[in-house]
Amino acid sequence: MDVTSEDNGPGGAANGFVLGVLGASGGVGSTALATACAVRAAAAGREVVLVDAHPWSGGIEIMAGTDATPGLRWADLQGVRGDVDPGRLIAELPAGETGFRCLSWGPHPPGSMPPGPDPVLAAVRAAAEVAVIDLPRPGSRHQEWWSACSDIVLVVDASVGGIGAASVVAEAVSGLAGLVLRVPAAIDDGDLAAALGVPLLARLPVDRTVARCLDRGRAVASETGPLAEAADHLLAGVLPGLRAA
Numbered sequence: 443m444d445v446t447s448e449d450n451g452p453g454g455a456a457n458g459f460v461l462g463v464l465g466a467s468g469g470v471g472s473t474a475l476a477t478a479c480a481v482r483a484a485a486a487g488r489e490v491v492l493v494d495a496h497p498w499s500g501g502i503e504i505m506a507g508t509d510a511t512p513g514l515r516w517a518d519l520q521g522v523r524g525d526v527d528p529g530r531l532i533a534e535l536p537a538g539e540t541g542f543r544c545l546s547w548g549p550h551p552p553g554s555m556p557p558g559p560d561p562v563l564a565a566v567r568a569a570a571e572v573a574v575i576d577l578p579r580p581g582s583r584h585q586e587w588w589s590a591c592s593d594i595v596l597v598v599d600a601s602v603g604g605i606g607a608a609s610v611v612a613e614a615v616s617g618l619a620g621l622v623l624r625v626p627a628a629i630d631d632g633d634l635a636a637a638l639g640v641p642l643l644a645r646l647p648v649d650r651t652v653a654r655c656l657d658r659g660r661a662v663a664s665e666t667g668p669l670a671e672a673a674d675h676l677l678a679g680v681l682p683g684l685r686a687a
């Protein structure tokens with residue numbers, strides 16, 4: 443489907459806030475947290491798009507409850523060049539139950555090098571108040587995605603290996619906004635924040651509502667639970683205007 447602009451003029455202004463959620467290591471729940479942030483920000487009345495920049499991880503649209511919903515995926519947008527019409531793009535993305543839109547890879551990862559964020563992300567940012575990106579860890583083209591974010595939060599497992607990985611990744615991220623700590627954790631919150639040099643924004647416990655939501659085909663954090671609460675804390679830290687909502 444053609445989502446390019448009908449004229450050759452410049453696209454909309456890139457005014458939206460882009461929140462990147464980055465796992466310091468595998469299996470820390472960054473995809474679930476990114477999805478929860480999209481769900482909760484949309485529930486607070488914001489225009490939100492959840493973006494999958496992690497093509498080989500799989501599962502974000504299952505987390506979002508949009509896997510059976512028709513609409514554009516990244517595979518439909520590969521090869522898009524020039525200006526992308528923000529309104530047309532957003533209207534064609536699958537919609538989650540709280541109204542957010544989801545741009546995912548679906549069940550089929552790219553067979554070759556995946557595209558970078560532009561021009562598609564520029565259109566998302568022009569159309570949505572908030573874009574939440576499930577970021578790739580260091581590797582091919584990760585800096586393109588990292589540099590496209592307004593703020594990045596790092597999800598950390600407080601094991602010896604997890605903290606070691608977090609220290610390496612934190613050093614590589616410019617302007618890291620804060621941490622989300624998987625709990626239970628043996629390390630003190632303040633000690634972790636001091637060690638990595640960034641504030642702790644939220645704690646992420648095990649959440650039994652996640653499995654229930656997935657079994658019912660619903661977006662994670664669509665039910666009240668620790669994941670939704672962690673997303674609320676995180677959003678209030680990086681987007682203070684959501685606190686009142």
